[in-house]
Amino acid sequence: MKSIRTMILVTNDPISVERGAQDVFQMFQTEIRKADLYDEIKLSTISDVGEREDLPLVIIYPEAVIYSQITTEEVPVLFDEHIINGRIVRSLLSKMHEPVGEIAWLRARLGALPAQQRVVLGRVGQVDPESLADFLTQDGYAALEKALFEMTPEQVIDEVQKSGLQGRGGAGFPTGRKWDFVRSAHAQPKYVICNADESEPGTFKDRLIIEGDPFSLIEAITIAGYAVGAETGYIYIRGEYNLGFERLQNAIRQAEEQGLLGNHILGKDFNFHIHLHAGAGAYICGEETALIESLEGKRGQPRARPPYPPSYGLWGKPTLVNNVETLANTPHIIRNGGEWYHQFGSEKSRGTKIYTILGNVNFTGVIEVPFGITLREMIEIYGKGMEKGARLKLVQTGGSSGSIVPASLQDTPMDFESWRSTGASLGSGAMLICDEHTCVVDLAKVLLDFFRFECCAKCTPCRVGTQRCYEIVDSISKGLGSPDMIDELKILGADMELLSNCGLGQTASVAVRDILKHFKDEVEQHIFEHKCAAGVCQFIQKTPFEQNLLSAQAGAEIESEEVVP
Amino acid sequence: MCPGIATDHEYSEQELDRIIQEAVEANGSVRDAVIPILSEINQKLGFIPVESLGKIRRYINTPEAGLFLADSHLYAVASFYQMFSLTPTGKHVVRYCASAPCHVEGGRQVIEALQEQLGLQPGETSHDNQWTLLKTSCLGVCGVGPVFLVDQDIYGNVTPEKIPHILAKYR
Ligand SMILES: Cc1cc2nc3c(=O)[nH]c(=O)nc-3n(C[C@H](O)[C@H](O)[C@H](O)COP(=O)(O)O)c2cc1C
Numbered sequence: 001m002k003s004i005r006t007m008i009l010v011t012n013d014p015i016s017v018e019r020g021a022q023d024v025f026q027m028f029q030t031e032i033r034k035a036d037l038y039d040e041i042k043l044s045t046i047s048d049v050g051e052r053e054d055l056p057l058v059i060i061y062p063e064a065v066i067y068s069q070i071t072t073e074e075v076p077v078l079f080d081e082h083i084i085n086g087r088i089v090r091s092l093l094s095k096m097h098e099p100v101g102e103i104a105w106l107r108a109r110l111g112a113l114p115a116q117q118r119v120v121l122g123r124v125g126q127v128d129p130e131s132l133a134d135f136l137t138q139d140g141y142a143a144l145e146k147a148l149f150e151m152t153p154e155q156v157i158d159e160v161q162k163s164g165l166q167g168r169g170g171a172g173f174p175t176g177r178k179w180d181f182v183r184s185a186h187a188q189p190k191y192v193i194c195n196a197d198e199s200e201p202g203t204f205k206d207r208l209i210i211e212g213d214p215f216s217l218i219e220a221i222t223i224a225g226y227a228v229g230a231e232t233g234y235i236y237i238r239g240e241y242n243l244g245f246e247r248l249q250n251a252i253r254q255a256e257e258q259g260l261l262g263n264h265i266l267g268k269d270f271n272f273h274i275h276l277h278a279g280a281g282a283y284i285c286g287e288e289t290a291l292i293e294s295l296e297g298k299r300g301q302p303r304a305r306p307p308y309p310p311s312y313g314l315w316g317k318p319t320l321v322n323n324v325e326t327l328a329n330t331p332h333i334i335r336n337g338g339e340w341y342h343q344f345g346s347e348k349s350r351g352t353k354i355y356t357i358l359g360n361v362n363f364t365g366v367i368e369v370p371f372g373i374t375l376r377e378m379i380e381i382y383g384k385g386m387e388k389g390a391r392l393k394l395v396q397t398g399g400s401s402g403s404i405v406p407a408s409l410q411d412t413p414m415d416f417e418s419w420r421s422t423g424a425s426l427g428s429g430a431m432l433i434c435d436e437h438t439c440v441v442d443l444a445k446v447l448l449d450f451f452r453f454e455c456c457a458k459c460t461p462c463r464v465g466t467q468r469c470y471e472i473v474d475s476i477s478k479g480l481g482s483p484d485m486i487d488e489l490k491i492l493g494a495d496m497e498l499l500s501n502c503g504l505g506q507t508a509s510v511a512v513r514d515i516l517k518h519f520k521d522e523v524e525q526h527i528f529e530h531k532c533a534a535g536v537c538q539f540i541q542k543t544p545f546e547q548n549l550l551s552a553q554a555g556a557e558i559e560s561e562e563v564v565p
Numbered sequence: 566m567c568p569g570i571a572t573d574h575e576y577s578e579q580e581l582d583r584i585i586q587e588a589v590e591a592n593g594s595v596r597d598a599v600i601p602i603l604s605e606i607n608q609k610l611g612f613i614p615v616e617s618l619g620k621i622r623r624y625i626n627t628p629e630a631g632l633f634l635a636d637s638h639l640y641a642v643a644s645f646y647q648m649f650s651l652t653p654t655g656k657h658v659v660r661y662c663a664s665a666p667c668h669v670e671g672g673r674q675v676i677e678a679l680q681e682q683l684g685l686q687p688g689e690t691s692h693d694n695q696w697t698l699l700k701t702s703c704l705g706v707c708g709v710g711p712v713f714l715v716d717q718d719i720y721g722n723v724t725p726e727k728i729p730h731i732l733a734k735y736r
Contacts, residue, residue: 202707204707277601298642453700
């Protein structure tokens with residue numbers, strides 16, 4: 001299959017339809033057929049573009065151009081000029097300067113290509129991950145040099161704050177502010193921890209950075225150490241990442257040999273050492289306080305907070321914990337300035353984000369794009385469309401603690417604030433794209449099974465809650481559900497969110513909550529009709545009707561047996 | 566740091582002593598060395614014999630530096646992490662990913678086929694000590710799911726039909 005190079009969206013809200021949008025859509029279909037460009041052009045509809053007078057709209061990607069008040073007469077011209085000749089038809093461009101609704105973000109991007117913007121992954125695949133010399137020829141350590149020779153630690157923090165960088169580990173906390181907290185804490189010594197315990201299902205972005213560009217991570221941690229006033233850094237890498245461990249080990253050794261780690265780095269009065277620590281298999285150790293406990297050689301069970309790590313972290317000292325991707329952004333920010341970073345992403349979510357695309361699409365893998373692209377773009381352009389014959393049903397985002405986004409929300413721009421307003425979370429950037437063969441009850445069961453397996457068992461709401469939720473969903477999936485189970489799930493979920501000690505318990509029920517919000521019918525079908533539309537669940541109990549039928553048949557057989565002799 | 570590299574479970578008292586001593590020396594007598602030490606033992610023996618915990622305590626404790634660990638501390642840690650095993654594992658350890666991405670891409674059928682062909686439920690070891698089947702959470706290679714691991718080797722894009730060929734390499 002050829003890859004899609006262009007996507008045409010035609011609005012299909014009621015007003016557009018009244019004004020003939022469906023004919024416009026069909027006209028495009030005809031044009032595509034005539035030009036024999038099925039493989040390269042994707043035609044689709046979009047609803048909810050806000051209240052506007054110039055409907056219907058035709059939006060063409062990747063240029064993100066909006067044409068307005070399009071009628072069937074204009075379609076051939078538009079198609080020939082824009083699609084075939086590659087010229088924008090100025091006379092048909094939308095006059096409205098402030099797009100609203102779900103396409104408001106288009107303006108922010110100023111018609112830029114939603115092409116991959118590789119900032120963090122820029123060197124991955126181009127640099128020799130085992131050679132410091134090669135890294136140095138590709139702007140490596142330019143940021144540390146700039147920080148040490150031209151900037152005070154405060155200026156470094158200012159620059160990170162100005163960039164608007166937010167944590168990529170899940171919570172989206174402003175990175176500059178966190179650095180500032182640690183710097184202004186009084187106790188000594190201070191520590192920097194790089195959270196490389198990436199174990200959120202479906203997430204492997206950090207692994208790519210670690211394996212593909214380990215020196216940049218070492219540089220970033222060193223800069224962070226300089227900024228917050230720490231002399232010791234730790235990388236907590238998950239135990240399963242053997243190659244990553246070796247690469248980092250090698251990178252640390254080479255940096256030490258060249259005086260880029262150790263005492264008097266680059267001849268300045270700045271000492272910094274990095275220790276590499278491998279985990280031993282526990283999802284919960286990604287949570288920052290559990291990680292700290294684990295680093296201290298204990299069970300990885302989250303602490304009670306507050307106090308938070310910036311004031312009471314490793315060995316009770318002020319500690320900065322940042323995700324790999326977060327840290328990997330910082331050398332670029334220091335080198336180019338915080339302002340530079342604003343060119344990527346949206347107003348409130350600056351920069352790029354690394355996503356992992358998974359599931360029933362033609363291409364699965366990793367992309368790095370500015371914040372603000374939509375799920376539709378992600379699926380069609382980067383995922384190269386749904387698998388043959390598959391239709392999008394839902395997207396499970398951000399690993400297990402992410403949310404379930406139904407197909408109807410696929411035009412929401414992917415940035416922290418827009419998603420938050422729809423009640424979804426981007427989480428770790430894993431996008432599990434599911435087609436109609438996915439049963440929501442079965443999916444919820446798998447997710448809950450993960451949580452009950454990974455629960456650290458420290459606090460009761462989570463320990464009992466995850467188990468009980470699993471049991472309920474499991475019985476629904478087997479046809480043993482009862483009507484009151486939906487309410488029980490809701491109540492349990494709310495309790496877990498309120499009472500659990502850490503993010504695991506607090507988010508374990510999010511998937512179930514979202515499923516009950518968007519796919520309640522399907523769950524009810526399982527309970528009342530013992531029917532699984534996707535054909536995944538195997539029911540062990542029959543519906544009352546079937547039971548009656550069976551017992552009637554059994555009765556008939558017994559009777560007939562009696563008659564024969 | 567590598568999980569369950571299966572080795573002979575026959576080891577002498579002296580050997581165990583030596584392994585522990587080496588692990589403590591390499592990682593230091595400090596509290597944060599506990600996990601690296603346990604990892605090393607697990608890696609060398611394929612599991613952590615419970616009797617080794619007392620020996621670790623004796624080597625690691627340095628009262629003058631303020632380090633007092635009890636056996637129970639060590640047991641608490643050894644029993645918490647999934648990569649540690651307190652019982653011997655089979656010669657080959659098969660770990661399948663049970664997380665959602667693999668599941669959606671056809672993992673369910675793979676798991677069923679694995680259980681059937683090995684004749685094991687997750688957590689079990691075969692009678693001839695050849696195989697242990699374990700369930701694991703995401704291995705971070707979801708781009709090629711469904712995925713399972715035999716010892717250190719990762720197999721991606723697995724279908725039930727491919728399983729016999731993969732397992733045959735280890736028989
Ligand atoms: C259950 C749970 C698992 C987590 N797993 C990870 C993880 O694997 N990697 C990560 O960077 N952050 C993880 N976090 C988030 C961390 O607690 C912390 O917020 C993050 O490392 C902070 O870094 P950031 O500010 O750069 O995002 C997890 C949180 C919870 C509650």
